[in-house]
Amino acid sequence: MVERGAFVRASTGIVRAQAAVLPLEEADLHRNRALAALLTAALLTIPARARAQAPPEIALETLATGLAQPTAIAHAADSRLFLTLQRGQIVLFENGRVLSTPFLDIRSLVSCCGERGLLGLAFHPRHSDNGFFFVDYTNTAGDTVIARYHVSAGRFQLAGTHTREHGGPIRKDEKPDTHPARYNGAVDGDTMTFTVTLTDSNEVLGAFTLTRGRMARVVKCL
Numbered sequence: 001m002v003e004r005g006a007f008v009r010a011s012t013g014i015v016r017a018q019a020a021v022l023p024l025e026e027a028d029l030h031r032n033r034a035l036a037a038l039l040t041a042a043l044l045t046i047p048a049r050a051r052a053q054a055p056p057e058i059a060l061e062t063l064a065t066g067l068a069q070p071t072a073i074a075h076a077a078d079s080r081l082f083l084t085l086q087r088g089q090i091v092l093f094e095n096g097r098v099l100s101t102p103f104l105d106i107r108s109l110v111s112c113c114g115e116r117g118l119l120g121l122a123f124h125p126r127h128s129d130n131g132f133f134f135v136d137y138t139n140t141a142g143d144t145v146i147a148r149y150h151v152s153a154g155r156f157q158l159a160g161t162h163t164r165e166h167g168g169p170i171r172k173d174e175k176p177d178t179h180p181a182r183y184n185g186a187v188d189g190d191t192m193t194f195t196v197t198l199t200d201s202n203e204v205l206g207a208f209t210l211t212r213g214r215m216a217r218v219v220k221c222l
Contacts, residue, residue, distance in 0.1 A: 064098050067091070069113065074121045077128065086117035088137065095182075095202045104135070104149065111140045127151075158183045162196050162205070 069086035076082070081093040088107035092099045110118050120136035127133060131151035139145050162181035179201070185194025190212035196205040 076123045084118050084121050087112045088118045110137050155186045
């Protein structure tokens with residue numbers, strides 16, 4: 001009896017040893033079968049409605065046309081979009097249109113075209129505080145340049161409202177003609193120049209110039 005019991009334990013040990021050294025192909029077959037069973041069980045737990053749900057549709061919308069060889073797009077953590085043009089300009093897309101005045105013009109420094117030109121733009125994570133941004137371009141010698149630029153501290157962009165005024169008396173029950181607006185401009189010494197963009201209609205007013213120390217002219221309406 002003791003010898004038989006010892007044989008059983010030995011037989012069990014042999015079986016276990018054989019199971020641990022199965023041929024590679026057979027081991028892969030077992031693993032693949034187990035994986036297939038798990039995937040089948042997972043699919044069965046997903047509701048049929050979820051499995052039959054159609055993928056979301058993606059639609060393209062044209063924002064701007066007529067751009068000369070755009071190469072990149074970036075933003076400065078606000079509502080504006082900055083578009084780089086291969087020949088060396090960065091233009092600003094705001095309120096549904098491309099502004100006529102470039103944000104940056106370095107065409108004299110850039111060689112174009114093919115794989116050359118103004119190719120990239122990135123804003124510093126603290127751009128709103130330090131004004132830094134970086135451009136990637138090919139210079140006139142054919143070398144790649146990564147340059148850091150700094151937006152002048154004298155420039156500003158503010159969101160607010162603008163109220164249109166008209167000549168003549170104002171009625172007591174008259175409601176002001178007020179629009180959401182963005183003020184864009186710069187301060188140079190004692191002079192401030194700015195434009196006003198009405199964001200609900202994209203109408204641009206100005207440019208206006210104010211000079212410190214000069215009295216504003218007041219026109220009396222009769």
